[in-house]
Amino acid sequence: MAEEKQGAYVEDEFRRDTRYIPTRITADGQPDGFAAEAGRYRLVVSRACPWANRTVISRRLLGLEGAISMGICGPIHDADSWTFDLDPGGVDPVLGIPRLKDAYEARPDGYKPGVTVPAIVDTTTGQVVTNDFRQITEDFATQWTAFHREGAPDLYPEALRAEIDEVQQLVYDDVNNGVYRCGFAGKQDSYDRAYDRLFGRLDWLSERLSTRRYLVGDTITEADIRLFTTLARFDAVYHGHFKCNRSKLTEMPVLWAYARDLFQTPGFGDTTDFDQIKAHYYGTHLDINPTGVIPKGPDNSSWLTPHGREELGGRPFGDGTPPGPPPEAERVPEL
Known part of the structure; x- marks a missing residue:
């Protein structure tokens, strides 16, 4: 399910599906082969989503705008995917796709739990690298330090x-x-x-x-x-x-x-x-x-x-x- 309701009911209690893509983008590219690199990745968000809003705030506080571009989906989506209906022609100008689902489906592992934001897409392959919102912001703070602005705060002090x-x-x-x-x-x-x-x-x-x-x-x-x-x-x-x-x-x-x-x-x-x-x-x-x-x-x-x-x-x-x-x-x- 694309929306934030992604999850299941256990004894009529909503349980969020937390099966996020475990791949990380790190300073040296270990262990998954994705290294922090200016211009390579695109952060896809929706202004409406609180989980995505966290990544937008972190990116801005740390001054990562010049290193990580950002695509913004519209606030309304269908049952399948967040969509780029805010962009001219309904297509993301960098990724060249109308639906975030396209970047998920480009992954070779057949990821199934759902199309969620935030998601970081590798622009060289068009594939989602990670959608783990908790790990994304921690890595912004600790793995992308080479690209932080001068005067960036330490959001995750050791x-x-x-x-x-x-x-x-x-x-x-x-x-x-x-x-x-x-x-x-x-x-x-x-x-x-x-x-x-x-x-x-x-x-x-x-x-x-x-x-x-x-x-x-x-x-x-x-x-x-x-x-x-x-x-x-x-x-x-x-x-x-x-x-x-x-x-x-x-x-x-x-x-x-x-x-x-x-x-x-x-x-x-x-x-x-x-x-x-x-x-x-x-x-x-x-x-x-x-x-x-x-x-x-x-x-x-x-x-x-x-x-x-x-x-x-x-x-x-x-x-x-x-x-x-x-x-x-x-x-x-x-x-």
Whole structure:
């Protein structure tokens, strides 16, 4: 299945299919023969997808735009594939294909689990190299260092990796994937369990972030990127569409301030497209929203209001600097 619902039901509980392509792109090309090389690979994403949005943020913060090109699929797709309907003629200008499925099918191993974004395609062969969203961003931070911009932050500092891994696993289980377990629950009991886990973890995160600006250490790390993409979609889609309705993000003061702090940091808000986010969830998940009607709200201008998180200290980019403006072709609509 192409959409983010890719998975199965076990006792009416949604279980995400995590059989991702294990191939990695590394600095020296080991162990799979794919070396980090400027101009060779194309990152394919959708602005709507939170898993893909992570890779867009990481690529921008690290300044990898010049080394890794980016193809952007539209927010609505069919049951088979994400498509390049935002491009002239509906064809990706670099890969020359109308459907991301074509790059998956070019693989010699007959990969079956589904056509997902993000995906990194080797432009020399037209084949998807990897779609493992968790590994992609870690490798951006650690394997592509030769191509990082001057002043790029360390998003996965070695001294903090154990804590980052621990925190982001909790976030993944209960929040990133937890909203989907709520939205796609097959029975009341499954929904209730997912709902309680989700808001229990959000309460835990609120407490953790009440005295610290970022999740781990005093700078932005991989953990913050992974939490942000779910928070950015919370009021727009998860609160109503996925029935995550104990509280809106705007009603959780610590998390709302934290999310605004990140949104107003270069690399976060300027990679977030609320219109495409809503179009995807409400227009693709027709089993949940049969009419396909896309709500006009909420009013997103409040994302730009002061957050006051500077009082907690911390340095967003550590010893580094903010990225410059995004390339013209990659800009999202301003609020």
